[in-house]
Amino acid sequence: MDAGHSDPSPPPSLAARLGGWARARRRLPRRAGHDAPEAAGRRWVTPVLAGLIVAGPLATLAGATLLANAAERETTRLDATLAPRRITEQRRAAVHGMLSAAMLRPGPTALLDRVAAALPADAALVRAERSADGALVLEVSVSDPDALRSALRRVPALAGLRDVRQHEGEGRTLVLLRQVAP
Numbered sequence: 001m002d003a004g005h006s007d008p009s010p011p012p013s014l015a016a017r018l019g020g021w022a023r024a025r026r027r028l029p030r031r032a033g034h035d036a037p038e039a040a041g042r043r044w045v046t047p048v049l050a051g052l053i054v055a056g057p058l059a060t061l062a063g064a065t066l067l068a069n070a071a072e073r074e075t076t077r078l079d080a081t082l083a084p085r086r087i088t089e090q091r092r093a094a095v096h097g098m099l100s101a102a103m104l105r106p107g108p109t110a111l112l113d114r115v116a117a118a119l120p121a122d123a124a125l126v127r128a129e130r131s132a133d134g135a136l137v138l139e140v141s142v143s144d145p146d147a148l149r150s151a152l153r154r155v156p157a158l159a160g161l162r163d164v165r166q167h168e169g170e171g172r173t174l175v176l177l178r179q180v181a182p
Helices: 014-027 036-104 108-118 145-153
Strands: 124-130 136-142 162-169 172-179
Touching: 014 036, 108 124, 136 145, 145 162, 145 172
Parallel strands: none
Antiparallel strands: 124 136, 136 172, 162 172
């Protein structure tokens, strides 16, 4: 046979061979002394063979179903066992994220130096705090709130400060500014 040419006639399948065997058995001459009813009693071979052929895929399907159910039960059991560990890992990741963000922010001294350098000459810092979520809150006493806002916008680190509230008191204006955490 050439490597470039395939065989034009594939070998017969199992079903074709079984069918040929059954037809050949029916054509065989009957031996003397055997009755026709006894020969008819041997007709059980063909249905049994057909049943065996059908039983293979059915057994495979039943086995696959049993294995899939066992895998589902095992997965459910493992999920229940690992749930506390997953919760702990999620909490650890959240804390890690908060600590990483806190480490990247400038410290209080650097922050106060930036604020002091940015404030107009007549402004005074009344209160400065950073909340747990990382938001910066400043309360500034100033005579001209517009000059304060424009001075803070010139410093990139403080440009995100927004007016939350302002009120007049003793000839000066108290301005509350808040910056959302990055």
